[in-house]
Amino acid sequence: MSLPAHELKKFQTQLKRWKAEPDYFAYSVLGIKELDPVQVDILRAFGNPAYKRISVKASTGTGKTFDFGIIVWNFLTCYGEVGEITKGLLTSIDGPNMEANLWSEIARMYNRSELLKSMFLCQDTRISARPYPKTWFVERRTWDKK
Numbered sequence: 001m002s003l004p005a006h007e008l009k010k011f012q013t014q015l016k017r018w019k020a021e022p023d024y025f026a027y028s029v030l031g032i033k034e035l036d037p038v039q040v041d042i043l044r045a046f047g048n049p050a051y052k053r054i055s056v057k058a059s060t061g062t063g064k065t066f067d068f069g070i071i072v073w074n075f076l077t078c079y080g081e082v083g084e085i086t087k088g089l090l091t092s093i094d095g096p097n098m099e100a101n102l103w104s105e106i107a108r109m110y111n112r113s114e115l116l117k118s119m120f121l122c123q124d125t126r127i128s129a130r131p132y133p134k135t136w137f138v139e140r141r142t143w144d145k146k
Contacts, residue, residue, distance in 0.1 A: 019078035022047045026070045029077070029116065030109050035063075042067045046074070069105035072127075072138055073113075076120060080129060080136045088138040095142040103140055 018025035022043035026032040035043070042064075045054045056064055072090065080086035092098035110122040121128050129136035 015078050018074060020047050022070060022074040025074050025078070029113055030070065030073065031112050032070070039063045039067050043070060043074075046071050065101045065105055068102055069109050072102075072106055073109055073116060076127060076129070076136075076138055077116070080132075086129075086136045090138060090140045092140075092142065098140055098142060 018029065023035055023040045026035060026043065042054065042056055045051050058064055075088060090102060092102060107122060110116050119130060121130055121133065126137055126139045
């Protein structure tokens with residue numbers, strides 16, 4: 001993305017806020033209208049550099065996968081820098097689970113955001129930054145059930 005200097009500075013300021021407040025990223029970039037307070041807590045924990053690991057325990061239907069989709073896009077958008085290697089791997093209990101749940105949430109979010117579509121290419125098993133597809137990406141992986 002090539003921007004004039006004043007626009008680039010404004011965008012860099014926005015990136016800092018999105019990184020610190022992933023819930024704000026969800027509202028402003030992904031067009032999310034409302035998040036549950038627990039979802040906001042999870043997203044804010046991700047944006048807090050004091051937390052090195054986050055564990056989420058909840059039942060089905062609580063919005064975990066939706067939050068994880070937001071986190072994937074926040075990671076790709078806000079943590080990549082030229083010269084830095086920004087890679088991530090997404091795993092699930094099996095391929096069909098990944099396809100039906102997390103990857104479909106990620107794809108829906110991508111399709112709703114013109115900014116994401118301009119910055120990234122979202123394919124069947126990989127999302128990569130358009131200018132740096134070999135070094136700035138997230139890939140989905142599964143393992144053999146055996």
